[in-house]
Amino acid sequence: AQSVAQPEDQVNVAEGNPLTVKCTYSVSGNPYLFWYVQYPNRGLQFLLKYITGDNLVKGSYGFEAEFNKSQTSFHLKKPSALVSDSALYFCAVSGRGSYIPTFGRGTSLIVHP
């Protein structure tokens, strides 16, 4: 069975500082990895995905993520955080065994002015 772990329930960062939201996964075969963002009382918005190729993936709103196969990780990063980045972030994985994206529990990102 595939699974995703987001080890931090909450990440706090000051505006202008770099941010990292962690994600590790478990899946059969090659992983398909995704990051989504959710603002209060809204659905999830797609940020970026890793399918194959370059381990550093760039996405929307200046976010990027680094795929590390040996560590089975796909951490979300941004060089300079904005207060407006404050939201709930979800990592998801699908793989050979299942089309169905499996989501982590989510990490609440709080960017302080």
Next chain:
Amino acid sequence: EAGVTQSPTHLIKTRGQQATLRCSPISGHTSVYWYQQALGLGLQFLLWYDEGEERNRGNFPPRFSGRQFPNYSSELNVNALELEDSALYLCASSLAHRDTEAFFGQGTRLTVV
């Protein structure tokens, strides 16, 4: 192009009643996923429909059911509502490939009193 639309936005029901939630996918998407997002539990997979058929279901009791119509829209039915069914129900659509992202609706907030 219209995104995934869900109705109603909010729904209040009494314990023991039935609830019906609706979802219209993005045009051209044949797969519809339903997730339950309860407070603190992340996204729990409920059901997957593709090409009119139920393809998979998550670890939920049979009183959670649904269907997909010929136009690929979908309906989620929850019978014999319980208080713990109170949650945000999210619908997502995709092209039914493992490497494509899912697009989410804004959700239906179901409150059972």
